Amino acid sequence: MESEQKDTSLETLRQIRSIMERSARFLSLSGWSGVWAGSVALAGAVVAYLWLKEAPDFAYYHGTYTAGPPAAQAFEGYLEDFRSYMLRFLVLAAGVFTVAFIGGFYFTYQKNKQAGVKMWNAASRKMVINLAIPLAAGAIVTLAFAYRGDWIYIAPSCLIFYGLALINGSKYTVSDIKYLGLIEVIIGCGSLFLDPGYGLYLWALGFGVLHIVYGIIMWRKYDQ
């Protein structure tokens, strides 16, 4: 009788724990989503690298013209050239984001379908909202840097805001995501003080390599 009571109590506690977790966190993210997103980011970075090899030397312009009316005029000229040149990178970035997102969504959708659970619930909604807010702010800040010609801040701001979004969203999904977010923020902050020429490499490290590594870790931990 006593051990029976203990077994039912243990079983009840186990159920309570499981419901608490499932209701507050969206746990069924697929590791493949990370691997996919990382691979797409790397491919995008390679295209950007090839384009940049042919690029006019914008590094020379940045911060060179600071005072006086002729300088201001030159800067206006620089901005105009830069903005029209920047356009195709924006299209590339939007394309990379869309393809990464669709594929990432697909793998997580498949995982949930196989497990027979509803994907859109209170927990996943919270996760998406909490990811989306810092991400949207980051997109606006990054676009503003691009618009103003401050290209040296584009890669750092992508990394920093994306990392902050992950840290924010991690409260509603697997907590491992928090550490991925922290690493992204550290790389982003670090890149602010490095030669801006390394921006693309660090971007590829943060969005490409780290996603693939994390995807594999998550896959081994939760999907197998």
Next chain:
Amino acid sequence: MRKELEQLNKIFDSRIRIGIMSALIVNEDINFNDLKALVDATDGNLATHLKTLEEHKFIKVEKGFVGRKTNTVYSITKAGEKAFRSHLDALEKIIRSIS
């Protein structure tokens, strides 16, 4: 042992009610459909248990609309939180007292 068994709240004797309380204690509020998926119950069954918990003032019910559809959200009350926490403590004591 008997003392501990008495501390268990009879209202939380059902799997579904336990499920509802577990979900509400870690979330600000949850709507009917999400609760249904979480505790794995039929509409009628879930509604009955929610009614009982509401009558005991353990949960609050707010009826609203999303577009034209009704959207009823549930949240835990202070009394409900207290009762559920002491129920958990009692369960824990039972397990400790035997092991």
